[in-house]
Amino acid sequence: MPVTHNNNAKIGQEIGEGRGVLIIEKERCKGCQLCIGACPRGCLKLSDTLNKRGVRSAEFYLKDRCTGCALCAVMCPDVCIEVKKNS
Numbered sequence: 001m002p003v004t005h006n007n008n009a010k011i012g013q014e015i016g017e018g019r020g021v022l023i024i025e026k027e028r029c030k031g032c033q034l035c036i037g038a039c040p041r042g043c044l045k046l047s048d049t050l051n052k053r054g055v056r057s058a059e060f061y062l063k064d065r066c067t068g069c070a071l072c073a074v075m076c077p078d079v080c081i082e083v084k085k086n087s
């Protein structure tokens with residue numbers, strides 16, 4: 001089961017092979033897609049469902065391809081993404 005952390009709107013999902021955790025605050029996401037364009041591995045897409053803001057939020061779906069580079073987190077203008085890499 002990929003869900004490892006859940007408080008309020010934050011749900012963390014394991015990055016493949018125990019590399020860490022990626023958290024997207026889906027309810028704050030405005031669906032601008034900047035993170036999706038920034039990911040060099042194509043790991044993010046828009047959700048099929050709407051969040052409380054009425055937009056399709058970013059979704060982490062290709063977890064095994066993620067390197068934990070955090071470019072998505074750096075790119076998000078609203079700081080909705082957090083990447084916690086295992087050392």
Ligand code: SF4
Pocket residue numbers: 038039040041042043044065066067068069070071072073083
């Ligand atoms: S951490 Fe890097 S590889 Fe993983 S989803 Fe974000 S941009 Fe893509």
Ligand code: SF4
Pocket residue numbers: 024028029030031032033034035036057058075076077078079080081
């Ligand atoms: S960059 Fe941030 S606000 Fe924009 S879609 Fe990604 S998570 Fe949502």
